[in-house]
Amino acid sequence: MKLFEPYQQRSISLRNRIVVSPMCQYSATDGVPDHWHLVHLGSRAVGGAGAVISEATAVSPEGRISAQDTGIWNEAQLEAWKPITAFIAAHGAVPGVQLAHAGRKASVWRPWEGGGSLPADQGAWQTVAPSALPFEHDWHVPQGLDAEGIRKVIADFRAAAVRALQAGFKLIELHGAHGYLLHQFLSPLSNQRTDAYGGSFENRTRLLREVIVAVREVWPAELPLWLRISATDWSEGGWDIDESVRLAGELQALGVDLVDVSSGGLVPHVKIPVGPGYQVPFAARIRQETGMATGAVGLITEPAQADGIIAGGAAEVVLIARASLRDPYFPRRAAQELGASIVAPEQYQRAW
Numbered sequence: 001m002k003l004f005e006p007y008q009q010r011s012i013s014l015r016n017r018i019v020v021s022p023m024c025q026y027s028a029t030d031g032v033p034d035h036w037h038l039v040h041l042g043s044r045a046v047g048g049a050g051a052v053i054s055e056a057t058a059v060s061p062e063g064r065i066s067a068q069d070t071g072i073w074n075e076a077q078l079e080a081w082k083p084i085t086a087f088i089a090a091h092g093a094v095p096g097v098q099l100a101h102a103g104r105k106a107s108v109w110r111p112w113e114g115g116g117s118l119p120a121d122q123g124a125w126q127t128v129a130p131s132a133l134p135f136e137h138d139w140h141v142p143q144g145l146d147a148e149g150i151r152k153v154i155a156d157f158r159a160a161a162v163r164a165l166q167a168g169f170k171l172i173e174l175h176g177a178h179g180y181l182l183h184q185f186l187s188p189l190s191n192q193r194t195d196a197y198g199g200s201f202e203n204r205t206r207l208l209r210e211v212i213v214a215v216r217e218v219w220p221a222e223l224p225l226w227l228r229i230s231a232t233d234w235s236e237g238g239w240d241i242d243e244s245v246r247l248a249g250e251l252q253a254l255g256v257d258l259v260d261v262s263s264g265g266l267v268p269h270v271k272i273p274v275g276p277g278y279q280v281p282f283a284a285r286i287r288q289e290t291g292m293a294t295g296a297v298g299l300i301t302e303p304a305q306a307d308g309i310i311a312g313g314a315a316e317v318v319l320i321a322r323a324s325l326r327d328p329y330f331p332r333r334a335a336q337e338l339g340a341s342i343v344a345p346e347q348y349q350r351a352w
Contacts, residue, residue: 014050031071048331053096063101085168096171103181178265231282284314303334
């Protein structure tokens with residue numbers, strides 16, 4: 001079965017093509033991961049995934065989505081990640097981190113607290129964006145980044161990559177999707193700048209390219225660098241699949257090894273034709289037209305479906321999100337259903 005073939009990138013080998021997608025837990029204190037994150041991420045490594053990627057991990061305090069997001073902007077956070085990455089690696093999975101900056105979608109309540117912007121008396125902070133356009137009419141109005149602010153964002157991503165290496169991560173994914181800061185620069189719907197970072201395709205992609213270059217300068221050549229994008233905003237006049245293909249064609253030269261292809265998140269209340277594997281065609285097109293390795297994500301819930309995506313050439317890996325929340329041992333169940341062999345930890349072998 002193709003799903004259970006190893007996958008080599010640079011010096012790293014994934015034992016299979018199943019990757020646990022970054023999923024925010026909104027459960028950290030001051031950006032520091034704790035026992036929840038160890039058990040959450042560690043159990044999915046024990047569950048047999050090829051790689052386990054941590055949630056959107058903020059590169060700066062203002063880059064958090066919520067006040068309870070994990071971070072990697074200081075030494076306390078770095079040290080707290082070390083036992084987590086060590087546990088993931090000890091159980092056969094590649095430990096990955098998604099480096100992120102929420103931009104105008106920062107400073108919000110956790111989903112189970114209703115979402116939406118935090119009020120001032122609940123610890124709200126000033127959000128930033130390419131332009132002073134709120135995500136929704138009743139959200140914080142972000143501050144448009146000036147030249148110094150842009151330089152800080154690039155420096156924050158670079159410093160976070162250095163800490164990620166020190167913390168034991170072997171894979172970085174940059175978050176350029178779902179309406180967060182790097183995506184906000186990509187889309188004309190959120191980027192109305194008239195300087196070198198707005199207007200043309202080249203200008204709107206400039207910050208992302210500069211972040212990639214800065215990260216690749218400090219991230220070892222033997223370790224892979226991935227990028228998550230939203231292939232389309234699902235909104236007229238926004239970022240679309242044609243621009244995604246064009247961007248992907250430029251990424252290999254910058255040192256990106258795989259594009260994790262999602263969609264949406266930039267603007268609210270859009271109509272998305274959600275269904276099983278609804279984003280897979282975007283990954284397939286990028287792979288076919290550019291030769292860039294891709295990851296497929298989005299309502300991939302069944303083993304045969306996941307195997308078909310790899311076997312059909314749409315992507316090199318599948319990223320499992322909600323299905324992994326429901327079942328940390330999804331890879332083991334998938335192996336059983338598909339007739340593949342997967343080694344259980346010694347402590348669990350009597351169950352196999």
